[in-house]
Amino acid sequence: NAGVTQTPKFQVLKTGQSMTLQCAQDMNHEYMSWYRQDPGMGLRLIHYSVGAGITDQGEVPNGYNVSRSTTEDFPLRLLSAAPSQTSVYFCASTPLGTGELFFGEGSRLTVL
Amino acid sequence: GEDVEQSLFLSVREGDSSVINCTYTDSSSTYLYWYKQEPGAGLQLLTYIFSNMDMKQDQRLTVLLNKKDKHLSLRIADTQTGDSAIYFCAERGYSSASKIIFGSGTRLSIRP
Numbered sequence: 001n002a003g004v005t006q007t008p009k010f011q012v013l014k015t016g017q018s019m020t021l022q023c024a025q026d027m028n029h030e031y032m033s034w035y036r037q038d039p040g041m042g043l044r045l046i047h048y049s050v051g052a053g054i055t056d057q058g059e060v061p062n063g064y065n066v067s068r069s070t071t072e073d074f075p076l077r078l079l080s081a082a083p084s085q086t087s088v089y090f091c092a093s094t095p096l097g098t099g100e101l102f103f104g105e106g107s108r109l110t111v112l
Numbered sequence: 113g114e115d116v117e118q119s120l121f122l123s124v125r126e127g128d129s130s131v132i133n134c135t136y137t138d139s140s141s142t143y144l145y146w147y148k149q150e151p152g153a154g155l156q157l158l159t160y161i162f163s164n165m166d167m168k169q170d171q172r173l174t175v176l177l178n179k180k181d182k183h184l185s186l187r188i189a190d191t192q193t194g195d196s197a198i199y200f201c202a203e204r205g206y207s208s209a210s211k212i213i214f215g216s217g218t219r220l221s222i223r224p
């Protein structure tokens with residue numbers, strides 16, 4: 001079982017560049033979300049989605065866009081990268097019910 | 113908005129019990145979770161408790177919930193070196209199963 005797959009695992013960008021972090025899940029979960037993890041700050045919710053075609057903002061949405069055209073995919077876009085976006089990004093999917101999050105392995109992004 | 117707080121560090125002696133504490137602000141929380149993150153890995157669900165419960169036990173893990181004080185704790189009995197990790201408390205509000213808010217994480221270290 002693949003579970004939640006994130007790509008790329010590592011990326012270095014220059015300030016102002018754009019990129020997309022890909023996330024795919026094969027568990028047919030309705031809910032998906034993106035978090036960033038920074039030292040001493042835990043995980044902060046960037047955007048989340050309760051189903052295909054529906055997205056909403058989390059705690060720290062500025063500088064990020066998302067879309068959910070299919071149940072399986074939930075890409076995170078950085079339109080103009082800034083050094084403050086240097087972080088480890090985690091995608092997660094959640095089935096109906098208890099809300100347990102199934103995490104991908106993370107994507108480490110460095111913005112110079 | 114919702115907020116979840118934890119102390120950043122805890123050090124215990126091997127074989128002792130560890131108690132990790134968490135406070136949250138959302139009185140409409142439906143589920144509260146404990147996740148574990150080992151170095152270089154994503155988060156994995158350890159256990160969860162529904163808001164109408166006050167205690168849940170699962171082998172060496174005991175979760176206590178004081179809903180009046182909005183206080184959650186995780187007790188790990190007979191702490192072992194393999195328990196060294198960061199432990200995250202998280203809560204899910206009533207409005208959306210996908211919007212799960214995390215604390216900053218408590219780093220548990222084990223002394224011989």
